[in-house]
Amino acid sequence: MIETLAQSLVTGLLLGGFYGAIAIGLSLIFGIVRVVNFAHGSLLMAAMYASYWLWALLGVNPYLSIPIVGPLFFVLGYAVQNVLIRPMFVRERALVIEPLGVLLLMAGFDLVLSNLALLFFRADYRGATVTFGSGTFPFFFMDLSIPRTLVFVLAFVMTGGLAWLLKRTELGTAIRSVGQNREAAALCGVNVYRVYNVTFGLGTAVLAIAGAAIVPFYYVNPAMGPPLAIKSFMAVVLGGLGSVPGALVGGLVLGVVESVAAQFVPATAAAIFSFVLFAVVLLTRPRGLMGTLDV
Amino acid sequence: MSASPLDRALIVAALSVFAAVPLVVSDIVYLHIFILIFYFAFLASAWSLVALAGQLSLGHSAFLGIGAYTSTLLFMELGVTPWFGMLAGALLATAVGVVVGWPAFRLRGPYFALTTIAFTEILRIYVENTETGPFGLPLRAAMGLLIPLRGEAPAIFQFEGKVPYYYVGLAMMCLAVLVSHSMNRMRIGYYLAAIRGDRDAAESLGINITTYNLIAMAISCFLTALGGTFYAQYFRYVNPTRLLGVDLAIEIALVGLIGGWQTVLGPVIGSILLSPTSEIIRGQLGGTYAGLHLFLYGLVMMLVILFLPKGLHDPLMALLARIEAGLGLTTRGRPAEAPGAPEPAPPAPLSPIRARAATSAPLLEIRGLAKRFGGLVAVNDFDLTVADGEILGLIGPNGAGKTTVFNMAACYFQPDAGQIAFAGKSLIGLRPDQACALGIGRTFQVTKPFPESTVLANVMVGAFCRVRSTREARRVALEALDTVEFAHRRDVLGHELTVAERKRVEVARALATGPRLLLLDEPIAGLNATEKAHLLGLLREVRDRRGLAIILVEHDMKAVMSLCERVALMHRGEKLLEGAPAEVARDPRAIAAYLGEDYAAA
Numbered sequence: 001m002i003e004t005l006a007q008s009l010v011t012g013l014l015l016g017g018f019y020g021a022i023a024i025g026l027s028l029i030f031g032i033v034r035v036v037n038f039a040h041g042s043l044l045m046a047a048m049y050a051s052y053w054l055w056a057l058l059g060v061n062p063y064l065s066i067p068i069v070g071p072l073f074f075v076l077g078y079a080v081q082n083v084l085i086r087p088m089f090v091r092e093r094a095l096v097i098e099p100l101g102v103l104l105l106m107a108g109f110d111l112v113l114s115n116l117a118l119l120f121f122r123a124d125y126r127g128a129t130v131t132f133g134s135g136t137f138p139f140f141f142m143d144l145s146i147p148r149t150l151v152f153v154l155a156f157v158m159t160g161g162l163a164w165l166l167k168r169t170e171l172g173t174a175i176r177s178v179g180q181n182r183e184a185a186a187l188c189g190v191n192v193y194r195v196y197n198v199t200f201g202l203g204t205a206v207l208a209i210a211g212a213a214i215v216p217f218y219y220v221n222p223a224m225g226p227p228l229a230i231k232s233f234m235a236v237v238l239g240g241l242g243s244v245p246g247a248l249v250g251g252l253v254l255g256v257v258e259s260v261a262a263q264f265v266p267a268t269a270a271a272i273f274s275f276v277l278f279a280v281v282l283l284t285r286p287r288g289l290m291g292t293l294d295v
Numbered sequence: 296m297s298a299s300p301l302d303r304a305l306i307v308a309a310l311s312v313f314a315a316v317p318l319v320v321s322d323i324v325y326l327h328i329f330i331l332i333f334y335f336a337f338l339a340s341a342w343s344l345v346a347l348a349g350q351l352s353l354g355h356s357a358f359l360g361i362g363a364y365t366s367t368l369l370f371m372e373l374g375v376t377p378w379f380g381m382l383a384g385a386l387l388a389t390a391v392g393v394v395v396g397w398p399a400f401r402l403r404g405p406y407f408a409l410t411t412i413a414f415t416e417i418l419r420i421y422v423e424n425t426e427t428g429p430f431g432l433p434l435r436a437a438m439g440l441l442i443p444l445r446g447e448a449p450a451i452f453q454f455e456g457k458v459p460y461y462y463v464g465l466a467m468m469c470l471a472v473l474v475s476h477s478m479n480r481m482r483i484g485y486y487l488a489a490i491r492g493d494r495d496a497a498e499s500l501g502i503n504i505t506t507y508n509l510i511a512m513a514i515s516c517f518l519t520a521l522g523g524t525f526y527a528q529y530f531r532y533v534n535p536t537r538l539l540g541v542d543l544a545i546e547i548a549l550v551g552l553i554g555g556w557q558t559v560l561g562p563v564i565g566s567i568l569l570s571p572t573s574e575i576i577r578g579q580l581g582g583t584y585a586g587l588h589l590f591l592y593g594l595v596m597m598l599v600i601l602f603l604p605k606g607l608h609d610p611l612m613a614l615l616a617r618i619e620a621g622l623g624l625t626t627r628g629r630p631a632e633a634p635g636a637p638e639p640a641p642p643a644p645l646s647p648i649r650a651r652a653a654t655s656a657p658l659l660e661i662r663g664l665a666k667r668f669g670g671l672v673a674v675n676d677f678d679l680t681v682a683d684g685e686i687l688g689l690i691g692p693n694g695a696g697k698t699t700v701f702n703m704a705a706c707y708f709q710p711d712a713g714q715i716a717f718a719g720k721s722l723i724g725l726r727p728d729q730a731c732a733l734g735i736g737r738t739f740q741v742t743k744p745f746p747e748s749t750v751l752a753n754v755m756v757g758a759f760c761r762v763r764s765t766r767e768a769r770r771v772a773l774e775a776l777d778t779v780e781f782a783h784r785r786d787v788l789g790h791e792l793t794v795a796e797r798k799r800v801e802v803a804r805a806l807a808t809g810p811r812l813l814l815l816d817e818p819i820a821g822l823n824a825t826e827k828a829h830l831l832g833l834l835r836e837v838r839d840r841r842g843l844a845i846i847l848v849e850h851d852m853k854a855v856m857s858l859c860e861r862v863a864l865m866h867r868g869e870k871l872l873e874g875a876p877a878e879v880a881r882d883p884r885a886i887a888a889y890l891g892e893d894y895a896a897a
Contacts, residue, residue: 036405100351105600111593118586203549269424275417
C-alpha cells in the first residue's frame with residue numbers, strides 16, 4: 001500500500017512537472033500582458049508538430065529541435081502579440097474597455113490553428129520514436145520514464161531561468177515594471193508594446209521548448225490543445241496568477257492530486273477531483289497559492 | 296432606438312416569411328437548416344442575458360444538458376411527457392445556475408469564464424463515467440440516452456415530420472427575443488447595463504449587484520434548459536460528449552458575439568449567418584475537409600472582434616437606416632438630432648420638500664470612526680454630525696482621509712472602529728446599495744459614468760432606486776437633469792462626456808435616487824470659473840428646494856467658503872477643527888495644516 005502510494009506520488013510529481021512546464025509560459029503572459037491566452041493549447045500543438053516534422057522529415061531528435069523550435073516560436077509569439085493583440089490594446093485605451101475581447105480573439109485564433117492542423121495533418125495521432133533519451137531508469141523500487149523525468153527537470157530549469165531573467169536583467173526589469181503598471185512604465189520611457197511583444201514571444205518560446213520535450217512520449221494530434229490548455233489554466237490559477245514559480249507549483253499540485261486520486265477511483269473520474277480543487281481555489285482564494293495579482 | 300413603422304413592418308414581414316416557409320419548402324434538408332437557425336438563435340439569446348451582466352459564460356452547455364437529461368429521464372423512467380419534463384428541467388437548471396452563479400459572479404472576466412468551463416467539464420466527466428447515477432438513474436455514461444420512437448405523438452413531443460419541430464423552434468426563438476426585448480426596456484435592463492458599465496457606481500445607485508446578476512443567470516439557465524429538451528426530442532438522442540461539451544458552449548457564445556450580444560436581434564442575426572454556413576460546410580465538405588467549418592468560424596470570430604467588436608447588428612442596422620433614408624421612408628438618426636422627436640412630458644414639479652426634521656437629532660452622526668490600510672492609519676477617532684438640510688464642507692490636504700470617510704459613510708468600506716448612524720439607523724455592516732436605499736447619494740472623485748449608456752439612461756438608473764416603471768424613471772431622471780441644467784445633452788453617451796460634464800451627470804444621477812444626504816467628492820474640479828459658480832448656485836438651489844443635506848469635499852476654498860454653512864478640516868486622518876467658514880479660514884492651525892500663508896494674506 002505504502003509502495004503504491006509512493007509510486008503514485010512520484011508519478012504525480014512527474015505528471016505535475018509536465019503540467020508545470022506547459023503552464024509557465026501562460027503564467028508569464030497573463031502576469032505581464034494580462035491576456036488570458038486561449039490559444040495556448042493550439043500553440044503547444046503547433047510547436048509539437050514543428051518538432052515532430054523535424055524528426056519525421058529530417059531525422060532531428062526532438063531534444064535537438066529545441067534550438068530551432070524555441071526561436072521560431074519566439075518570433076511567432078512576438079508576431080501574434082504585435083499583429084493581433086496590439087490593435088486591441090490601442091483601441092481599448094482610446095475607447096470602451098472590452099476585457100473579454102482579447103480572450104475571445106485568442107479563442108478564435110485557437111480554432112483557426114487547431115482546425116488548420118486538422119485540415120493539413122488529419123486527425124491521426126503521431127509520435128516520434130527516439131533512441132536517445134527514451135526508456136526508463138531505476139529509482140528506488142520503481143522504474144521512471146527518462147523523457148518524463150527530463151521534462152520534470154526542464155520545468156524547474158525554465159522556471160529558474162525565467163526568474164533569473166526577470167530579476168537580474170534590464171529586460172526583466174522592464175517586463176516587471178510593465179506588469180505592475182503599464183502607464184507608469186510608459187511614462188518612464190519603457191516601450192510598453194515592445195515589452196508586450198517580447199513577453200508574448202518569450203512565453204510562447206518557453207511553451208514550444210516544453211512542447212518539443214514532450215514529443216518523445218506524448219502523441220501529437222490536432223485536438224490535443226484544449227484539454228492541455230485547460231490543465232495549464234488550472235495550474236496557473238492554482239499556483240497564483242502572475243507568478244511563474246506559482247504555475248510550476250500549481251502544476252505539481254494538480255499532477256499529484258490526479259495521480260493519487262486515480263488510486264481510488266477510475267482515472268477519468270479522477271479528473272473531476274482536479275476540477276473540483278480548481279473551482280474551490282478559484283472561488284475561495286482567487287489569488288491562488290502564490291499569486292500576487294488582485295482579482 | 297425606438298422602432299420606426301418600417302422596422303415593425305420588417306419584423307412582421309420576416310415573421311410571416313418564417314411562418315410561411317414550410318408551406319413552400321418541403322425539402323427536409325432546408326427545413327433542418329431553418330430549425331438549426333431558430334435553435335441557435337434561441338440559445339444565443341438566452342446566453343446573451345448573462346453577457347448583459349458583463350460576464351462571459353463558456354459553460355452554458357451544462358444547462359442545455361441538464362434540460363435534456365431531466366426531461367428524457369422523466370419520460371423514460373416515469374413516462375412523464377417531455378412537455379412537462381421541459382419545465383422540470385428548466386427549473387432544475389435554474390436552481391443549479393443560481394447555486395453555481397452565486398459564488399462565481401464574484402469573479403470577473405476570464406476568471407468567471409474559466410469557472411463556467413470547469414463546472415461544465417466536471418458535469419461532462421461525471422456523466423460520461425456514470426452508468427447509474429443517484430437514485431438509480433440510468434445515465435448510461437458515454438453511451439448517452441436514446442429516446443424510444445413512438446411515431447407521431449404530439450402529446451409526448453414526438454413528430455414524424457420536421458414541420459412541427461420547425462414551428463416549435465420558431466416559437467422558442469420568438470420567446471427568447473421577446474424576453475430579451477422586455478428585459479431591455481425594464482428596470483433590470485438598465486440595471487444590468489449599469490453593472491456592466493461600472494460596478495461601484497451601480498452600487499452607489501442602490502443596485503444589489505448579486506441579486507440582478509442572479510436574476511439574469513436564472514432566466515438564462517431556464518431558457519437554455521428548454522433548448523436542451525428541444526434538442527433531445529428533435530434528435531431523439533442525448534449525447535453527453537456533445538451536449539455537455541465546452542465546444543457547444545463556445546459555439547453558442549460565438550453566435551451571440553458575432554451577431555451582437557448587447558442587442559435584442561443580434562443573436563438572431565448571428566444565427567442566420569452562422570448556422571446555415573456551418574451546416575452546409577459540414578455537410579458538403581466535412582468529409583474531405585474536416586475542420587474547415589470551425590476554421591472559418593475561428594477566422595470570422597477574429598475578424599469580427601478586431602473590426603466589429605460589438606457584432607454585426609449595429610453596422611447592419613446602420614446600413615438599413617441609410618437605405619431607408621435613401622428611399623425617403625424615414626429620417627432616422629440619433630434621436631437628439633431627429634426633428635420632431637416626441638418631446639418628453641414637461642417635468643412635473645420637483646418632489647415635495649421633505650419636511651425638515653423638527654427634532655434636533657442629526658441626520659448623519661459619526662463617532663470615533665477609524666480605518667487602517669495595513670500600517671497606514673487613514674482615518675482615526677473621527678467625529679462628525681450633519682443636520683438635515685445643512686451644507687458641510689470637508690476640507691484638508693490630499694491624503695487627509697476625506698474620501699475614506701465618504702467611502703465609509705456610503706458603506707464602500709467597513710470602519711475598523713467607531714459608529715456611523717444615518718437618521719438614527721446604524722450603517723455598520725450595510726452594503727452601498729442599502730445605504731443608497733436609506734437616502735445617501737454620492738458622486739465619485741474619479742468619475743464613473745456608465746460609458747455605453749446615454750446621459751438619460753445613466754440618470755434613469757438612479758431614478759429606478761425609488762420608482763419601478765420606465766416611464767416614471769424617465770420623468771424623475773429628466774427632472775434631475777433639469778436641476779443640473781443638463782437635459783439638452785440627454786442623448787450623449789457616457790464615454791463621450793468631458794470631465795466637467797461627467798461630474799454634472801453624477802450629481803444628477805445621485806439626485807435622482809432621491810437622497811436625504813448627498814456626498815459630493817470634488818464636484819467642481821476641472822470646471823472653469825463660470826461653470827463652477829453656476830453649479831454651486833444650482834447645488835444651493837437644490838438644497839433649498841428639496842431640503843437635503845450635502846457634504847462637500849473640495850479643494851477650491853472660494854467655493855467651500857461661499858457654499859458651506861459649516862466647515863470641518865481633516866488632517867492626517869483626524870478632525871483638526873470645525874466651525875463657520877470664516878472662523879476656520881482665520882484659524883492659525885488651519886493655515887498651518889492646509890490653507891497656507893498665502894491664503895491667509897489674501
